[in-house]
Amino acid sequence: MRLSSRHLLGIDGLSREEIALILDTAESLAEVGTRDIKKVPTLRGKTVVNFFVEPSTRTRSSFELAEKRLSADTINFSASTSSFTKGETLIDTLRTLEAMAPHFVVIRHSQPGSPHFLARHSASSIINAGDGAHEHPTQALLDAYTIRKHKGRLEGLRVAIVGDILHSRVARSNIMLLKTMGAEVVLCGPPTLLPHSIELFGCEVAYRAEQAIEGADVVMALRIQRERMTAGYFPSLREYAQLYALTPERVRTAASDVIVMHPGPMNRGVEISGPVADGTESVILEQVTNGIAVRMAVLYLLAGEAGREETTA
Amino acid sequence: MRLSSRHLLGIDGLSREEIALILDTAESLAEVGTRDIKKVPTLRGKTVVNFFVEPSTRTRSSFELAEKRLSADTINFSASTSSFTKGETLIDTLRTLEAMAPHFVVIRHSQPGSPHFLARHSASSIINAGDGAHEHPTQALLDAYTIRKHKGRLEGLRVAIVGDILHSRVARSNIMLLKTMGAEVVLCGPPTLLPHSIELFGCEVAYRAEQAIEGADVVMALRIQRERMTAGYFPSLREYAQLYALTPERVRTAASDVIVMHPGPMNRGVEISGPVADGTESVILEQVTNGIAVRMAVLYLLAGEAGREETTA
Amino acid sequence: MRLSSRHLLGIDGLSREEIALILDTAESLAEVGTRDIKKVPTLRGKTVVNFFVEPSTRTRSSFELAEKRLSADTINFSASTSSFTKGETLIDTLRTLEAMAPHFVVIRHSQPGSPHFLARHSASSIINAGDGAHEHPTQALLDAYTIRKHKGRLEGLRVAIVGDILHSRVARSNIMLLKTMGAEVVLCGPPTLLPHSIELFGCEVAYRAEQAIEGADVVMALRIQRERMTAGYFPSLREYAQLYALTPERVRTAASDVIVMHPGPMNRGVEISGPVADGTESVILEQVTNGIAVRMAVLYLLAGEAGREETTA
Numbered sequence: 001m002r003l004s005s006r007h008l009l010g011i012d013g014l015s016r017e018e019i020a021l022i023l024d025t026a027e028s029l030a031e032v033g034t035r036d037i038k039k040v041p042t043l044r045g046k047t048v049v050n051f052f053v054e055p056s057t058r059t060r061s062s063f064e065l066a067e068k069r070l071s072a073d074t075i076n077f078s079a080s081t082s083s084f085t086k087g088e089t090l091i092d093t094l095r096t097l098e099a100m101a102p103h104f105v106v107i108r109h110s111q112p113g114s115p116h117f118l119a120r121h122s123a124s125s126i127i128n129a130g131d132g133a134h135e136h137p138t139q140a141l142l143d144a145y146t147i148r149k150h151k152g153r154l155e156g157l158r159v160a161i162v163g164d165i166l167h168s169r170v171a172r173s174n175i176m177l178l179k180t181m182g183a184e185v186v187l188c189g190p191p192t193l194l195p196h197s198i199e200l201f202g203c204e205v206a207y208r209a210e211q212a213i214e215g216a217d218v219v220m221a222l223r224i225q226r227e228r229m230t231a232g233y234f235p236s237l238r239e240y241a242q243l244y245a246l247t248p249e250r251v252r253t254a255a256s257d258v259i260v261m262h263p264g265p266m267n268r269g270v271e272i273s274g275p276v277a278d279g280t281e282s283v284i285l286e287q288v289t290n291g292i293a294v295r296m297a298v299l300y301l302l303a304g305e306a307g308r309e310e311t312t313a
Numbered sequence: 314m315r316l317s318s319r320h321l322l323g324i325d326g327l328s329r330e331e332i333a334l335i336l337d338t339a340e341s342l343a344e345v346g347t348r349d350i351k352k353v354p355t356l357r358g359k360t361v362v363n364f365f366v367e368p369s370t371r372t373r374s375s376f377e378l379a380e381k382r383l384s385a386d387t388i389n390f391s392a393s394t395s396s397f398t399k400g401e402t403l404i405d406t407l408r409t410l411e412a413m414a415p416h417f418v419v420i421r422h423s424q425p426g427s428p429h430f431l432a433r434h435s436a437s438s439i440i441n442a443g444d445g446a447h448e449h450p451t452q453a454l455l456d457a458y459t460i461r462k463h464k465g466r467l468e469g470l471r472v473a474i475v476g477d478i479l480h481s482r483v484a485r486s487n488i489m490l491l492k493t494m495g496a497e498v499v500l501c502g503p504p505t506l507l508p509h510s511i512e513l514f515g516c517e518v519a520y521r522a523e524q525a526i527e528g529a530d531v532v533m534a535l536r537i538q539r540e541r542m543t544a545g546y547f548p549s550l551r552e553y554a555q556l557y558a559l560t561p562e563r564v565r566t567a568a569s570d571v572i573v574m575h576p577g578p579m580n581r582g583v584e585i586s587g588p589v590a591d592g593t594e595s596v597i598l599e600q601v602t603n604g605i606a607v608r609m610a611v612l613y614l615l616a617g618e619a620g621r622e623e624t625t626a
Numbered sequence: 627m628r629l630s631s632r633h634l635l636g637i638d639g640l641s642r643e644e645i646a647l648i649l650d651t652a653e654s655l656a657e658v659g660t661r662d663i664k665k666v667p668t669l670r671g672k673t674v675v676n677f678f679v680e681p682s683t684r685t686r687s688s689f690e691l692a693e694k695r696l697s698a699d700t701i702n703f704s705a706s707t708s709s710f711t712k713g714e715t716l717i718d719t720l721r722t723l724e725a726m727a728p729h730f731v732v733i734r735h736s737q738p739g740s741p742h743f744l745a746r747h748s749a750s751s752i753i754n755a756g757d758g759a760h761e762h763p764t765q766a767l768l769d770a771y772t773i774r775k776h777k778g779r780l781e782g783l784r785v786a787i788v789g790d791i792l793h794s795r796v797a798r799s800n801i802m803l804l805k806t807m808g809a810e811v812v813l814c815g816p817p818t819l820l821p822h823s824i825e826l827f828g829c830e831v832a833y834r835a836e837q838a839i840e841g842a843d844v845v846m847a848l849r850i851q852r853e854r855m856t857a858g859y860f861p862s863l864r865e866y867a868q869l870y871a872l873t874p875e876r877v878r879t880a881a882s883d884v885i886v887m888h889p890g891p892m893n894r895g896v897e898i899s900g901p902v903a904d905g906t907e908s909v910i911l912e913q914v915t916n917g918i919a920v921r922m923a924v925l926y927l928l929a930g931e932a933g934r935e936e937t938t939a
Contacts (some may be wrong), residue, residue: 037670038671038729057703058722061675061703062726065673065701065728068673069673266718268715285724285725289726
């Protein structure tokens with residue numbers, strides 16, 4: 001089986017079978033990370049441009065490690081918007097990138113839809129590494145991989161996502177993936193940080209953390225951006241923590257084999273308490289480890305796609 | 314045939330035959346960029362330091378792609394002047410770089426002559442990627458490559474260069490190359506942005522864009538630096554655009570098979586209008602693509618030189 | 627013989643035999659740097675993360691060249707503290723890094739002890755590339771290598787270290803290494819820039835540069851951080867230079883075959899005068915060259931350790 005597109009622009013558009021294919025492929029590639037020589041020749045001679053206009057050491061490094069384990073050549077465009085574009089429009093920047101004809105472009109940009117734009121104009125395979133508050137598909141895939149490893153399945157699980165749903169591409173991609181795979185999702189956060197028509201997501205909504213967490217198989221905290229506080233979305237970090245932090249008391253009411261997740265970087269004492277972050281339920285560092293295998297799987301599967309299109313072109 | 318120097322410091326000093334050799338070599342290497350495995354082993358085991366003190370994602374990436382397609386190991390020194398030197402003199406910085414003994418140093422620096430200094434003290438092959446307002450030889454070579462691909466020749470063509478000639482290393486390198494290859498060059502820009510003794514270049518000078526563009530086979534716009542306006546070189550971007558922008562009206566008066574070029578990044582609506590930038594005459598994105606092949610050719614030819622010197626030393 | 631640890635956290639803890647092993651290994655690896663193909667396959671398929679939170683183009687590049695000459699895959703985390711951690715604790719950052727499971731982490735961080743923390747939690751081999759004012763072991767090793775190359779030995783030599791001893795990790799690591807190898811060390815600087823209990827180092831202390839330098843076999847200047855002046859450690863750069871700069875007059879009183887060293891980047895006219903920096907006694911650029919071989923040796927020896935542990939695990 002193959003992916004139906006040569007791009008990974010979002011979870012939106014992936015079928016249940018495609019998601020399962022990526023997770024299964026990641027499982028077989030995870031083995032490479034345990035070898036002494038952590039390297040396979042899949043992408044030898046292929047070029048990957050990591051075009052990160054928003055700063056992101058964590059996701060960029062995870063992609064870069066995945067690329068190098070597949071023997072790709074990597075180039076980083078980590079420049080800030082201002083120094084890269086110098087008055088140039090985003091469209092011209094993306095066209096310039098495309099004219100250099102890399103095999104893959106991994107793009108993070110604050111403009112929602114920029115990967116989709118690039119995909120329309122590009123001969124390269126485009127991977128969305130986060131576009132504004134829109135999607136972050138590889139994060140949702142690594143989260144699903146981590147859940148499946150612990151629970152053996154995604155279907156029928158109750159997953160609570162707690163925090164700033166409104167601004168979170170992680171939440172958006174996770175909701176779509178989890179619903180596609182048949183999980184039950186409950187969203188929770190201050191009313192100011194929930195999207196207007198949240199019912200359209202087809203998820204349960206909880207305004208109190210206790211209500212969301214009780215009986216959950218998976219609890220996922222989202223990162224709070226401190227700048228939201230000054231923008232008036234919530235009165236103080238202290239109050240946010242009192243109402244929404246994952247604390248031992250709250251987590252105790254979840255399923256007995258609950259796992260606790262966080263996309264990182266964590267604000268300890270804000271959206272998650274130290275004891276929970278470091279507790280036996282936490283799989284936060286496993287998420288980091290699994291991210292590499294999942295990104296290898298995406299590159300591996302898209303490379304197959306790209307190869308096929310080129311031979312028929 | 315070989316290049317007479319193991320450095321590429323400028324167009325100044327290159328013979329007609331050497332320029333043709335680089336363009337011919339680029340033509341055969343361009344084929345590598347169309348393969349699925351975009352890689353040849355020419356520079357395997359050789360180290361290239363990309364020493365970019367002035368920020369430049371575009372040129373740096375083009376060089377890095379060229380280096381990786383030739384299998385070189387690359388190191389980036391993209392630090393800003395302040396963080397790299399910390400009070401160190403430029404000479405000490407360059408000597409430190411040289412003590413690390415890379416095979417190649419690709420250098421961009423705001424100080425005119427810094428590549429030449431480095432070449433005098435270095436066992437490495439030095440490539441000038443832009444030194445202040447002095448030279449930018451690989452830009453001129455990729456421009457020539459692009460012109461030759463469209464016109465089949467350089468000799469006898471009429472090339473109009475419009476914009477800030479005074480501060481432009483792109484203009485300087487292009488003028489020298491085009492004159493050496495027998496093209497006719499007409500320079501155009503506001504009097505404040507033309508060099509004092511412009512007649513020494515041996516080019517025609519036009520103060521009105523219309524006059525420069527009429528009948529031209531090639532029209533090249535130069536990038537306007539917004540900081541020149543505040544420095545009083547011209548009153549406003551709006552007035553500059555009215556007098557010197559490449560517009561459809563102006564381009565219509567050029568030769569019927571005219572090509573329009575820009576070294577990028579573009580200020581749309583200032584030195585070039587959107588319809589011209591995106592028009593059928595525009596070869597701006599081809600310039601980006603061709604840059605990789607031309608830089609591969611330069612590295613390839615210099616590597617031959619370096620090899621020869623080392624075996625006889 | 628092998629190193630007793632799979633990490634290089636400091637000179638502290640290295641035996642005389644281990645230091646000699648590193649220097650001997652560097653000597654055989656230095657030959658690689660003189661070949662046309664400067665590359666050996668020792669670290670093929672191994673990943674090195676260069677985690678430099680404090681900016682350092684010089685040391686980072688030296689490590690990166692060493693890694694590439696050993697065929698390692700390298701990833702740079704050069705982000706500033708603020709952008710990498712975004713409110714994350716150092717511990718969480720390091721654990722995230724560890725979860726990515728690279729073979730090696732080369733870490734520079736302003737927090738003394740951060741490499742030691744990472745080593746306690748990590749399956750990777752950790753190399754300290756400078757932790758605050760604590761240690762900078764590869765600098766001391768390359769200094770020792772350079773001295774040994776010129777003098778044939780370390781034992782019994784008189785080494786003067788002049789400058790800001792208080793804040794210098796270079797001084798700390800050098801003192802420990804030189805004392806372990808049987809050299810005699812004399813420390814010199816303004817009283818405000820000498821540590822409180824300096825006698826615990828077991829070194830001679832001189833308050834006047836003349837006294838420290840007279841008869842020395844090796845004179846090492848330390849870099850003066852300009853920000854120390856504003857913090858009141860000394861009244862002016864001019865006064866500092868008058869009292870402590872390595873000048874021709876002062877160096878003339880040293881041993882006739884004295885060598886002059888500086889870890890770079892230099893403040894010419896402050897801690898060292900131009901004529902001394904460029905004089906025949908200066909081995910400052912050799913230090914840069916030797917740094918690559920010494921860092922290759924450290925990676926080479928630690929890779930052996932890592933390999934051994936993995937096969938028995």
